[in-house]
Amino acid sequence: MEIQRDELTAEVDPFKGDPNFMASLARGLEVIQAFTPQRRQLSISQISQKTGIPRAAVRRCLYTLSKLGFVYADDGKNYQLRPRILSLGHAYLASTPLAKSTQPVLKHLSEMLNESCSIATLDGDDILYIARASSSRIMTIDLDIGSRLPAWSTSMGRVLLSYLPEEQLNDFLARITMIRYTPQTVDSVSKLREELKRVRQQGYALNDQELEMGLRSIAVPLVNPEGTVVAALNVGVHAGQVSTQELRSRVLPKLQEAAQELSLLLKS
Incomplete structure (x- = not known):
């Protein structure tokens, strides 16, 4: 049974009804933050369980991130971050x-x-x-x-x-x-x-x-x-x-x- 509870609720709820808030972007960022030094490899189910995001949405996030070069899965199941992810923080550190x-x-x-x-x-x-x-x-x-x-x-x-x-x-x-x-x-x-x-x-x-x-x-x-x-x-x-x-x-x-x-x- 797919997880329906979304742990992003606390952060996303205040923006409900805001036409400028991109829930899909928020979910993508949450997927990225699910990876830690202790959990470098995660499956779709593990990310869904950790974030509360439905598996179908996690799958779409990972597909997009993979196409953009931010994640990869050698076996097609367990995803890891790629070095390109560092570019997301570079602008902050550089400025x-x-x-x-x-x-x-x-x-x-x-x-x-x-x-x-x-x-x-x-x-x-x-x-x-x-x-x-x-x-x-x-x-x-x-x-x-x-x-x-x-x-x-x-x-x-x-x-x-x-x-x-x-x-x-x-x-x-x-x-x-x-x-x-x-x-x-x-x-x-x-x-x-x-x-x-x-x-x-x-x-x-x-x-x-x-x-x-x-x-x-x-x-x-x-x-x-x-x-x-x-x-x-x-x-x-x-x-x-x-x-x-x-x-x-x-x-x-x-x-x-x-x-x-x-x-x-x-x-x-």
């Missing part, structure tokens, strides 16, 4: 001053600390990596430009969440599903709210093995000339090599200096 100009500063910071550094923005309930300089792989998950992680469980995400207007933060906290990734993961909304208050007060977030054992990270906000936090900068380290005390005493000052330099590149 965003922060993403375009930040790499030399990130590279210098990474070389100075001999650690991996990243910049991310808030995109929905996730953080979206827009720049990265990696000295070594410290996570089991490959991270690169375009990668996404749950905002609530990451140092950069907590920095960005801590500066949200109260109403937006309340909406976010009301809808998230918290997963206990490690024994050290914050496990309740009330504890997370308190942590976000602490982050806002101290001006940085320190994540000690909450997303993955062995990974510590510290993040600071990137502020535009109008005083608005538009992104976050972090450094990730091996927990066995760098203590939380060293993160605060050695890494944080360098991170804050780099954030001030990067903020000069921002435009409103």
